Every structure is written in C-alpha cells, then in structure tokens.
Amino acid sequence: MNKELREFRRLERVCLEQAALSTMDLARGGLLKVADDCRVAAEAIEAQSPRRPFASAVQALKRALSVTRIPHRH
Known part of the structure; x- marks a missing residue:
C-alpha cells in the first residue's frame, strides 16, 4: 500500500510540474485533472x-472542536 x-x-x-510548464491550455487542463485524480486516489489510500495514535488523537480533537460552538450573547 505504501x-x-x-x-x-x-x-x-x-x-x-508538467502542467506548470505546458503552453497548451488543453494539455495543462488534462494534466491538472490527472494530478487531481492522483491526489484523490492517494487520499483514499x-x-x-491504520493511523498512528497521535494522528487519531488530532483527528478526534478536530472533530470535537468543529462540533463545539461558542453561543452568541444577545
């Protein structure tokens, strides 16, 4: 998997890198699309x-902080 x-x-x-060097819009667009597909595949992998304990703790903290909101005072 690695x-x-x-x-x-x-x-x-x-x-x-190749998209940055490309002078043709069509080629640049295709390269950027493939790069995006590769990024999505890598993120899926x-x-x-399995995550290390520290990475799991950071993810749990991010989820907890995104749910917790400070109530507005009126």
Missing part, C-alpha cells in the same frame, strides 16, 4: 491505512 501511495503522490507531483 508503494501505491508513493506512486500516486509522485504522479501527482509530475503532472503538476491514506484513509484506509
């Missing part, structure tokens, strides 16, 4: 991999 993750990240980086 090999696949590294490969998708590498392909994403290469596509972004990362979501499946």
